[in-house]
Amino acid sequence: MKKSVRVLWGSVAAASALLLASCSSGTTEATGASQAPSSSASASATADPAVASADPAVASAEEAVAEASAAVEEFTPPGPELGDLSSLKGKTVYYVPANYKIPLFHLVGDAMAEALATAGVDVQVCDGQASPSSMAGCLTQAIDAKADAVVSGSIPDDLASVAFQQVRDAGIPLLYMLVAPAGPGEPDKVAYLTPDNVAIQAINAKWVIADSAGKANVLVIKVTDTPATTLWMDEGALAEYEKSCPDCKVTVIETNTGQLQKLPSLVSSAMVRDPDITHVQAEFDVTVQPTVQGLQSAGKTDGVKIISGDGTLAVLQMLGEGRFVAGASGVNLDALGWYGADQVLRMMSGSPSVQNLAFPYKRLFTAENVDELDLTAEGESSGSWYGANDYKEGFKQLWGVS
Structure with a gap:
């Protein structure tokens, strides 16, 4: 099944449109009527490593997810000592x-x-x-x-x-x-x-690929505030789906942080248009709550998994409680x-x-490692989530x- 990538345009402010225009995208934009995969095809991204996936792309995604989920063991100085400052x-x-x-x-x-x-x-x-x-x-x-x-x-x-x-x-x-x-x-x-936010968004896409055994129907929330935020999704997540998941179906919503009040309706419309969506990849945590509102409005309170890209306390608490969020990549x-x-x-x-x-x-948080974390404001500020x-x-x- 050939992947379909569709872009659903939100109301983008003039400034963001200018910023977006300055950054070209390597992602093909198309519409299609590909059959969406059933959520029953989903497999755990952190399954027993002894049971390797038969699909090389999925096996590679599982390996990358395991590596990204590990904590930093100790601080390593990035360079030589400085003199008298x-x-x-x-x-x-x-x-x-x-x-x-x-x-x-x-x-x-x-x-x-x-x-x-x-x-x-x-x-x-x-x-x-x-x-x-x-x-x-x-x-x-x-x-x-x-x-x-x-x-x-x-x-x-x-x-x-x-x-x-x-x-x-x-x-x-x-x-x-x-x-x-x-x-x-x-x-x-x-x-x-x-x-390397491109790599971070690619890791999140790999988690979706692994979690769905390469059969995801994913809604991508792309933030177009700057050419950089646009690039992170285009060259990270969307490029990864294009390269590694031919049987994934991908729909893209473009928004910006000045228009987040419109995101719930965009998400709800996308879900009504395609009720078989299994995953949502949100670029930033600030888009998670509006996304949840859109899912609730569409009556999709079960079966849709969100993965996001900031690793903030509120989103990790949702992950720890098993509410909507199933994964989050964070940067200290x-x-x-x-x-x-x-x-x-x-x-x-x-x-x-x-x-x-x-x-x-930086670290990928999932249901398998979130229980290790001190999910309090003190835990967040301490940096302990990431290891040393x-x-x-x-x-x-x-x-x-x-």
């Missing part, structure tokens, strides 16, 4: 997130500010407001303020290329966060840091902020940034500020 006290880093309304940018920014404060460095936030002109304006503001470093959050270089070049021309160290490296750059002036955003601070401090102190850094603190949570002390020793 006392000269950095009083300096200022400008943090420019693509859209400060998205919670993950707050969590990363707050953690980075906490980390930089240990070296006496301040952080100034300027919201990119999901607008290329606002992003460029923030970068210009940082230059005018003679910032000592700039950190961009999920803003590809080509979205504000002139302003980014001006930052580099001004000799200001620049960290691109949550975007893939665009080139080798100059390690003492330009750094990159990403948990607190740790990401500390790793970002490390990259910035290296460049500000005249050392090269760490190139091709593989961020380790000694990275803060580890970084302080690395920076000589402990």
Whole structure:
């Protein structure tokens, strides 16, 4: 059975449409009347490893899911120790997130500010407001303020290329966060840091493939706030279904965080149109509750499994209670902020940034490992969900500020 990929368009704001247009998709958009698989064909993604799937693609997905579900055993310094950082006290880093309304940018920014404060460095936030002109304006503001470093959050270089070049021309160290490296750059002036959200969305798709034994009828909720969020789903989840699951049926809903109030009706309409949908892959946790509302409105309170991509407390509690959510990939955003601070401090102190850094603190949570977690606010903030949570002390020793 050939896979059918259908896109159901929500109301997308003009700014998001502009951002989406700047990022091409490698996913084929088509409509089709493929027979949806029955949910009875579903198999556990964490079945006994001794019973390997006969389908190589499904077996590969099961192996990847098992690996992604493991916790980090210990903190490993990403680079050599730094020298005396006392000269950095009083300096200022400008943090420019693509859209400060998205919670993950707050969590990363707050953690980075906490980390930089240990070296006496301040952080100034300027919201990119999901607008290329606002992003460029923030970068210009940082230059005018003679910032000592700039950190961009999920803003590809080509979205504000002139302003980014001006930052580099001004000799200001620049960290691109949550975007893939665009080139080798100059390690003492330009750094990159990403948990590889394309790979994370691909892992979530692999979980769906494994859980359904390669027969899923999946509704994908794609967030088009920035070219990066669009790319993560296009090159991660949708590309994985295209490559590895010819018998999966995939329907896509496109939305943005400014239009989430319309998502329940979009989900409900999709479920009414195709009541045999077995799985929902949500890009971010902020879309989970509207998705649940849509399922409830369509009378689909049983049999549909949601997997999401942030691993926030509320969603993991739903997973632990067996309510709607069956899987969630999470990134320790607190740790990401500390790793970002490390990259910035290296460049500000005249050392090269760490190139091709593989961020380790990410994990796939399922019914098989969620019981290990302390599902409280304290557990979430501790970083213990991801394994070894000694990275803060580890970084302080690395920076000589402990």
